[in-house]
Amino acid sequence: MYAQAADWWGWDFEAAWTPDESGLVFGVAGDNATFGYFSDISNLVIDQRGYNYFLKQEAKTFLKENDPRLLLKTTVEGIEYNKKGVKVTTKDGGCIEASYAICTFSLGVLQKDVVEFKPKLPHWKQSAIDQFAMGTYTKIFMQFNESFWDTDAQYQLYADPIERGRYPLFQPLNGKGFLEGSNIIFATVTGEQAYQVERQTDEETEAQVVEVLQSMYPDKKVHKPTAFSYPRWSTEPWAYGSYSNWPVGMTLEKHQNIRANVQRLWFAGEACSTEFFGFVHGGYTEGREIGHRIGRIINGEAGDDEFDMERYEVLHGTTHKDEYNDENGWLFPYDVDGDN
Structure with a gap:
């Protein structure tokens, strides 16, 4: 029983899944990336202003008090997308249209099919979403x-x-x-x-x-x-879990299919992060990356097709070393073989 407790401490405590249910390479790489890039200290947040304080301060740089552009306590029921734009419908009967949209639902919400996509998300994307693991x-x-x-x-x-x-x-x-x-x-x-x-x-x-x-x-x-x-x-209903985990058998190509956009509908969030899945900074880095991509399109630096993200409608099996690159979400120069 002591070995089991130590086993839980060494893996589940961070991943929220057992070692048997987790991919070893990406599980270790993700942990090494977080504690290697930033700090080997794991701090407990006790800021009495709340953990969302930093987010509110960031929002103040572009949102006014009670800004009508920020819709709180609003449930999204449907997303319709095509090559011209995106239309979002809400439970209270609202409708929002935009040239582009970034979908940041948790992996758990996407797996539960509580949001109706029109057309349905393509098989290559939905199957990747379904295979990735949402922990509690x-x-x-x-x-x-x-x-x-x-x-x-x-x-x-x-x-x-x-x-x-x-x-x-x-x-x-x-x-x-x-x-x-x-x-x-x-x-x-x-x-x-x-x-x-x-x-x-x-x-x-x-x-x-x-x-x-x-x-x-x-x-x-x-x-x-x-x-x-x-x-x-x-x-x-807005979470259906705590955060994601890299499961056994998930390749880098298939994970990239979670990240990839479908026409003008883009995706971000911690589950989209190849190196920082399961962490707040994973959501931050993915949101920044996708925001920059859309910004370059809007500013006329390139057309939609030129900035489309890599996708794999046909998978090629085992992840090879040369696939650890920006196009597959490997945004930082971390060597999984331990050379760096």
Whole structure:
């Protein structure tokens, strides 16, 4: 059971999927790219302004307060596209027409077919979307009257004697430099356990977590938490999951088919990122790349066809080294063989 806990810590904790369900080459390359390009430190965001603060500040550079161009709490139901433009219809009866559009739905939404595309997305694209993996990564937050755990330990790993990945990790938030005095701790579950938790009631999950904590601290009396909350990413209609993962058998060519545009409808988001899938900066780099491409078209630097992204209606099997290039989304000079 200790080996299983270590296995979860070494892979699932980042990928939200098991090693058996994940592509090794791209899984390792993606992890190395993130921690190699930026920093080997994994920071926990505790900014009381919220994680979206930086996004709001970026938006202020081109959006006014209550700008009518930004439609919040608006559900897209249909997207019609052709060589002349894109028309988007919303649940409230709205209609938006544009020369170009960038689709940034999560992979989970695209897999659920909750948005009607006219015409339907071509097979080469839809099959790639369906094969890529959408994970569920759930944090369960609890607040107690007092801290019965070791506040100096940032990570507290639990090895369940029966089930791999059952409430395997707890992280206190009242350690030095965090939310001192808060008596808050949170658990993390992924994969099948996350799906199960997100379909239980809060009361069922709370009872299970308290039972695990009691087994971890047998000399303490673990009472019910005074506050208890967790998200349900896999059931949210605007997400249907937390973030993507590179599955076994997914080639670079097939992933490029997720990225590729169809006429004047373009795609971006973390699942489109070859190197940073599953990370916020993956969504950022893909959005920037596609925005620049469309900008060059609008500015007359080239026609639509000249800036069309690479696509593979016929796949060629195993990914070869010369395919790691800009056209296939390999935007940074990272060598998967470890030479750089």
